[in-house]
Amino acid sequence: MSEKRKSQFTKYIALAVFTVVCAVGGYFIGKMGSSLAIPKASIMLATVLFIPAFFIVIAVHEAGHAITGVLVGFDFRTFIVGPFLWDKEGAKWKFKWNTNINTAGGMVLCLPKGKESISKKFALFAAGGPLASIALTVVTAGIAYFIHINEMGSSATKAILLLLSGLSALIFLTTIVPYRAGGLASDGARIIKMLSGGEGAKFEILILTIIASTSSGVRPKLLDIETLTEAQVLGEKINAPFKIYLPGIFHQRAFDEGDLDAAEVHLTNHIAVVDEMPKGFNGVVWLDAAFFHAYARKNLDKAIEYWEKFVPSAMIPKAQIYATEAAIAQLKNDYALASSKIEDAKKELPNMIDRGVAVALEEKLDSLKRRTVIES
Missing domain, CATH: 1.25.40 (Serine Threonine Protein Phosphatase 5, Tetratricopeptide repeat)
Structure with missing residues (x-):
């Protein structure tokens, strides 16, 4: 099989796996929402809060990258989530408004300080984001379920928690599935490449x-x-x-x-x-x-x-x-x-x-x- 066909085949497999996993994840999240008996009004509220919720799950994902970057000894330089940008200038952090649509989906910049165990460090850095996303998915879904079985909190709270859980699960899946596009790689593809x-x-x-x-x-x-x-x-x-x-x-x-x-x-x-x-x-x-x-x-x-x-x-x-x-x-x-x-x-x-x-x-x-x- 030629390299081009191999690349296309890998993309199709990754897309198929991603579609199946998203469908299964969506099914279970939907079933959970039904079992928690969330009223339509609360679901509408969660829909209105979709964009803020999206920024929150992106922030957690990027924070995962930033934290692991710092832990492995990288120089943490930039943190971007939607319209918010924090930049390290010298020893101080400075807030700016991010007006670049290409980075609105979130970005963290960390510079390696040396070459020792660099592959392992980059693998951990890449894994930090998906790990933070799956942790947020589990925690928010767990809290929603705990609130439900103990008859605590409002239905709106449960709806928002499930929204965060669902969005975070989606971010996890879109970043952990290994694929490449235009020479750029997902976190999953980068982890595999580094560990190999x-x-x-x-x-x-x-x-x-x-x-x-x-x-x-x-x-x-x-x-x-x-x-x-x-x-x-x-x-x-x-x-x-x-x-x-x-x-x-x-x-x-x-x-x-x-x-x-x-x-x-x-x-x-x-x-x-x-x-x-x-x-x-x-x-x-x-x-x-x-x-x-x-x-x-x-x-x-x-x-x-x-x-x-x-x-x-x-x-x-x-x-x-x-x-x-x-x-x-x-x-x-x-x-x-x-x-x-x-x-x-x-x-x-x-x-x-x-x-x-x-x-x-x-x-x-x-x-x-x-x-x-x-x-x-």
Whole structure:
């Protein structure tokens, strides 16, 4: 069986298992709700509270990741749940509003401090979320049942507890079932990969380390070149799905260093694998190409060629879109539009998941602004 067919077969099996488990879980939760004799009014109340309840179960899941990350010695940097974001700046934590829809489903960033027993530590970190979710499922369902048999509390309380239990069970199932999509892995898939050891686990650790670093604000030129190169070589050797994204990271690193020739080579390599990327993710390749040729090479024809291939998606930061529009407008001598787009891009920088790229992009926007002022 080919690797592609193997991957598809695994996805279908994971989807089938997930569907069956969800159906069985839903059946038992429904039966429990019936046995607890919850009135329709209380069920309606629970429905109204669905979104707050969802944020609560996501918070518990992400807290599980954060706690295990701290316990294994990782540096806990960021905690996101829905519109709420807590970020560690230096030794202090700072609250911010999260306006990035891509991270609204929850995210925890923890950076490894060393390489000792790193596979085991990452496996525990990945397991922390599902363990917290199943614990919340059992505890809330248990409390609801205890309240019922002892004729304590209101029916509304029982309904809310069952809602929390059901949602937490769903989060547990969607994260513990092993699957991959677009090069990204569920907690379950990551746990299996880490515990299995070997080169696959080593590649996964390298990628997680790179992503955690850039997401926490390490700018591209400061990324460890040995780690990147090792990931590239290993990715090619084991034909890892995520290897297709590495040329983009190399491009950003060289671009940030000012090595434009190397940046263009890496960009060309990234374009060569664009068709292998899922829709929604591949647009950033054309965007990187359009911005590079507009800002660095000042080649309007090339920039427009790549810009016309770009299709916006929710996965692509608006800051990078506005920055590209600004660079193209500047080449067209439309200085008013360029200035406007530069300001729009700057406002969107805090919403970028890749904070390291955001740091580098802000410098380029400042340079573009100075260039626009001089030429106008």
